[in-house]
Amino acid sequence: MLAVNPLPWARSQMAFTLAFHIVLVPLGVAWAAMALIANYKAVKHDDPDALLLAQRWSKYMAVTFAVGAVTGTVLSFEFGLLWPRFMGKFGAPFGIPFALEGLFFFTEAIFVAIYIYGWRRLKPWPHFWTGVPIVVAGIGGSVSVVAANAWMNEPSGFTLNSAGKVVKVDPIGVIFNKAMPLQAAHMVVAAYLVGGFLVASVYAFGMLRGRRDRYHRLGFIIPFTVAAIVTPIQMGVGDALAGWVYRNEPQKFAAIELVPKTGDDIPETLFGHLDSNNQVVGGIKIPGLASILSDPADGTSTVVQGRNAFPADDQPTRSEANVVHLAWDVMVGLASLLFLLSVWYGLSWLFRRDYPRTKWFLRIASISGILAVVTMEAGWVVTEVGRQPWVVRNYMRVGDATTGNTGVWITFLLVLALYTGLGVTTILVLRGMSRRYREAGGEADDIDVPYGPNDGAGPAGPASEPAGVGAR
Amino acid sequence: MTLDDAVAVVLFFGVTAYALFGGADFGAGFWDLIAGGAKRGAEPRAVIDHSIGPVWEANHVWLIFCLVVLWTAFSTAFASITLTLFVPLTLAAVGIVFRGASFAFRKVVFRTRDRRNFGAAFASSSVLVPYCMGAVAGAIASGRVPAGGKAGDPWSSWVNPTSIVGGVLAVTVCAYLSAVYLTADSKRLGDPAMEGYFRVRAIAAGLVAGVVAAVGIVVFHHDSTYLFHGLLSRALPLVVLSAICGIGSLVLLVRGAGGVVRILAAGVVASVVLGWGVAQWPYLLPTSLKVSQGAAPSGTLWAVLVVFALAAVIILPALGLLYVLDQKSLLPGEGTNEPEPVAGH
Numbered sequence: 001m002l003a004v005n006p007l008p009w010a011r012s013q014m015a016f017t018l019a020f021h022i023v024l025v026p027l028g029v030a031w032a033a034m035a036l037i038a039n040y041k042a043v044k045h046d047d048p049d050a051l052l053l054a055q056r057w058s059k060y061m062a063v064t065f066a067v068g069a070v071t072g073t074v075l076s077f078e079f080g081l082l083w084p085r086f087m088g089k090f091g092a093p094f095g096i097p098f099a100l101e102g103l104f105f106f107t108e109a110i111f112v113a114i115y116i117y118g119w120r121r122l123k124p125w126p127h128f129w130t131g132v133p134i135v136v137a138g139i140g141g142s143v144s145v146v147a148a149n150a151w152m153n154e155p156s157g158f159t160l161n162s163a164g165k166v167v168k169v170d171p172i173g174v175i176f177n178k179a180m181p182l183q184a185a186h187m188v189v190a191a192y193l194v195g196g197f198l199v200a201s202v203y204a205f206g207m208l209r210g211r212r213d214r215y216h217r218l219g220f221i222i223p224f225t226v227a228a229i230v231t232p233i234q235m236g237v238g239d240a241l242a243g244w245v246y247r248n249e250p251q252k253f254a255a256i257e258l259v260p261k262t263g264d265d266i267p268e269t270l271f272g273h274l275d276s277n278n279q280v281v282g283g284i285k286i287p288g289l290a291s292i293l294s295d296p297a298d299g300t301s302t303v304v305q306g307r308n309a310f311p312a313d314d315q316p317t318r319s320e321a322n323v324v325h326l327a328w329d330v331m332v333g334l335a336s337l338l339f340l341l342s343v344w345y346g347l348s349w350l351f352r353r354d355y356p357r358t359k360w361f362l363r364i365a366s367i368s369g370i371l372a373v374v375t376m377e378a379g380w381v382v383t384e385v386g387r388q389p390w391v392v393r394n395y396m397r398v399g400d401a402t403t404g405n406t407g408v409w410i411t412f413l414l415v416l417a418l419y420t421g422l423g424v425t426t427i428l429v430l431r432g433m434s435r436r437y438r439e440a441g442g443e444a445d446d447i448d449v450p451y452g453p454n455d456g457a458g459p460a461g462p463a464s465e466p467a468g469v470g471a472r
Numbered sequence: 473m474t475l476d477d478a479v480a481v482v483l484f485f486g487v488t489a490y491a492l493f494g495g496a497d498f499g500a501g502f503w504d505l506i507a508g509g510a511k512r513g514a515e516p517r518a519v520i521d522h523s524i525g526p527v528w529e530a531n532h533v534w535l536i537f538c539l540v541v542l543w544t545a546f547s548t549a550f551a552s553i554t555l556t557l558f559v560p561l562t563l564a565a566v567g568i569v570f571r572g573a574s575f576a577f578r579k580v581v582f583r584t585r586d587r588r589n590f591g592a593a594f595a596s597s598s599v600l601v602p603y604c605m606g607a608v609a610g611a612i613a614s615g616r617v618p619a620g621g622k623a624g625d626p627w628s629s630w631v632n633p634t635s636i637v638g639g640v641l642a643v644t645v646c647a648y649l650s651a652v653y654l655t656a657d658s659k660r661l662g663d664p665a666m667e668g669y670f671r672v673r674a675i676a677a678g679l680v681a682g683v684v685a686a687v688g689i690v691v692f693h694h695d696s697t698y699l700f701h702g703l704l705s706r707a708l709p710l711v712v713l714s715a716i717c718g719i720g721s722l723v724l725l726v727r728g729a730g731g732v733v734r735i736l737a738a739g740v741v742a743s744v745v746l747g748w749g750v751a752q753w754p755y756l757l758p759t760s761l762k763v764s765q766g767a768a769p770s771g772t773l774w775a776v777l778v779v780f781a782l783a784a785v786i787i788l789p790a791l792g793l794l795y796v797l798d799q800k801s802l803l804p805g806e807g808t809n810e811p812e813p814v815a816g817h
């Protein structure tokens with residue numbers, strides 16, 4: 001077996017599998033809430049379109065939930081397989097948020113099963129309520145995971161002895177580390193934002209293709225409204241988070257804003273990069289803006305610490321800093337675009353009591369899901385690459401955390417192939433489901449899902465036998 | 473009981489639950505694998521789908537539970553285990569992806585060919601995963617995982633007599649457990665043909681598992697002395713219990729009795745897993761790391777216990793609700809009125 005330095009491969013594998021898992025997370029967290037909105041509408045106003053929507057959504061959810069669960073399980077293995085020395089040393093504090101998370105996942109898995117299987121035999125309102133724990137657990141689960149991540153940025157709640165061993169742990173201090181509140185809020189809002197745009201974009205695409213019946217309009221309006229409401233909130237939370245990073249993680253901030261030298265009146269650089277002399281080249285500079293945004297109270301006189309303020313091996317390398325900065329531009333740029341799209345939508349409701357009817361709106365809306373996913377991924381790149389070279393900031397370097405196993409390059413290639421297949425198959429399967437739904441019309445849905453109802457009968461209706469049922 | 477012991481007990485509780493619930497699912501995959509061609513295997517596969525449908529997801533969260541408790545409360549042991557056993561653990565992770573995803577996909581695709589492909593992926597990984605888990609257990613029990621976050625031998629640690637027995641035992645025990653459950657489910661569904669089908673298989677698998685276990689004891693005598701002595705001393709009551717449950721369940725199966733068999737079969741599995749834990753007590757990694765040496769600081773252990781208590785209050789009733797609804801057929805799943813797959817849709 002070829003012995004290859006595991007570090008870059010382990011990083012790539014972790015980043016790739018996380019980036020994959022995170023796409024499913026917004027669906028797991030936000031889709032259930034949106035299905036419940038439709039479900040509520042259906043039961044309250046006896047609305048068959050909303051009912052059909054809620055039922056179909058819950059079936060798609062079953063598939064994405066299953067893929068989310070298996071990719072999440074892989075992540076749990078990877079903590080050990082890729083970062084055994086990190087886990088061996090810091091498992092005691094780092095693991096605590098995950099123990100909580102387990103609680104939420106369990107709840108989620110149980111109620112997803114009850115909700116999705118319960119359509120036919122449970123009464124409408126009790127059935128509706130079995131969906132609520134999914135939403136609560138989804139939020140709780142992501143808050144817990146992000147608490148673990150925030151702890152890596154802002155480690156607290158433990159004591160090391162002189163040999164560097166963790167000897168005392170304060171669970172509350174670990175979970176409620178200082179980075180946790182804003183990071184968790186930013187992620188939960190992101191989940192609703194991404195989930196909303198992602199689901200809405202499918203229906204926007206359908207409407208562009210001429211499928212504009214009430215069912216499709218509802219399928220667009222419910223998720224898009226959710227997304228349009230949370231997008232402005234996300235801008236606010238993001239701004240607060242950026243301020244927090246400015247004050248508490250100056251190395252990361254210097255990379256984000258691409259600041260080589262400490263100073264005041266720092267410009268905001270759009271794009272551009274650091275060259276080998278550590279000079280900012282290219283890009284568009286907006287004078288003073290980075291200083292103003294860092295601390296609006298002091299305006300352009302705000303001092304921003306630059307990369308020269310820190311030892312070279314305690315901050316991201318030059319190329320890492322370039323990655324962080326680019327990812328930052330992508331996040332903020334796309335966020336602004338999504339914000340404008342939300343404003344457009346909001347104004348249209350305000351003045352015309354309807355969503356914007358122009359083709360251009362639907363065109364942009366139909367790619368908004370992908371844009372939102374890219375935004376979120378970019379945000380994670382800012383967080384993770386910006387923390388380099390630390391895995392636990394100021395306590396453990398990534399290089400000291402890695403496995404000594406020199407075959408990681410093989411597992412990386414294996415995982416790459418496996419997940420490519422998984423991703424493609426998931427999309428094909430979801431598309432196949434949707435095509436069959438369309439061919440079946442608005443009538444009985446006879447598609448089976450991992451935990452799904454077999455037909456589209458009303459929530460409380462007795463089991464009605466769809467046509468062509470085998471005698472079982 | 474000290475705090476460390478309490479958390480170790482919680483960990484073994486999780487392992488037992490995973491063996492009982494996840495194990496039955498894996499076993500179902502095994503029967504799926506050998507059910508024969510698309511036509512011949514259609515009926516048993518329908519029963520299998522039906523019986524693991526609503527609950528499979530929740531059943532597998534136990535694995536996450538075990539991993540999290542292990543890495544949180546016994547971090548260095550976790551590091552040693554993952555460093556040493558990365559090959560079987562990687563295989564298991566890949567198998568879990570195949571299994572979970574293809575089970576989900578199989579339900580929603582209609583073309584026979586797609587179903588067959590996803591079905592094959594589901595079924596073969598259902599054998600791979602328990603084998604790897606059993607081999608990992610064998611590696612730990614036979615003392616091949618060193619303490620201190622160090623790596624043991626990447627191959628001989630899991631390709632050795634004890635691990636092979638562990639892997640084969642895991643596969644056969646899962647098959648046995650699941651055939652017993654499927655017998656009961658067929659009965660509940662009012663399908664005497666399938667009831668008979670799975671009863672025969674439950675008996676066969678039970679006999680094979682018994683033989684493997686007996687061979688195992690002999691193998692352990694040579695290959696895993698600490699485990700062997702533990703099994704014949706501290707853990708003897710559990711070994712005897714599992715034998716009694718096993719024999720009892722076979723007798724009842726032959727006689728055609730229903731419900732109680734499930735409890736006995738679960739008793740077999742639980743006592744085997746707990747027997748393993750008791751046999752290697754007080755070691756987490758025999759014979760290099762004791763539970764008390766490997767445990768995290770008390771703050772962490774308390775957190776794990778509190779979460780466990782919360783789980784007992786929140787999760788167990790919810791799980792109970794899920795199983796009750798499922799058993800009362802209030803979650804009408806597949807198999808009752810599932811449309812036939814349409815060839816070449």
Ligand code: HDD
Nearest residue numbers: 183186187190235238239241242332335375376379380383
């Ligand atoms: C689609 C979602 C989305 C949107 C619209 C935004 N972000 Fe974001 N951002 C994320 C999704 C995200 C995230 C969920 O991907 C991250 C990664 C880690 C985290 O907690 O949130 C993130 C991280 C992140 C960080 C790094 C935090 C850290 O390392 O501790 C900062 C400073 C910001 N964001 C700031 C912003 C600002 C100023 C935005 C608006 C203009 C913005 N984000 C929009």
Ligand code: HEM
Nearest residue numbers: 024025028029065068069072073075076105109141142145
């Ligand atoms: C770093 C590591 C991560 C690990 C180890 C991890 C682990 C897991 C596991 C084991 C599952 C499956 C649980 C089940 O069987 O039900 C899962 C699903 C899930 N994960 Fe992750 N996860 C990680 C990152 C994240 C992040 C960053 C978020 C959110 C911010 C997140 C949110 C979720 C949610 C909501 C689910 C539920 C399933 C779904 O909705 O698809 N996870 N994760």
Ligand code: HEM
Nearest residue numbers: 011014015018019022145148149380381384385390391398
């Ligand atoms: C879900 C979105 C996430 C994405 C896209 C992501 C992305 C990345 C990337 C790009 C790296 C490699 C950094 C580098 O080497 O330059 C990385 C590393 C890592 N991430 Fe994340 N991450 C995510 C969430 C998390 C969470 C929630 C955790 C833990 C709770 C986590 C734990 C780690 C660890 C342990 C490493 C390896 C050490 C390191 O390179 O810092 N990540 N991740």
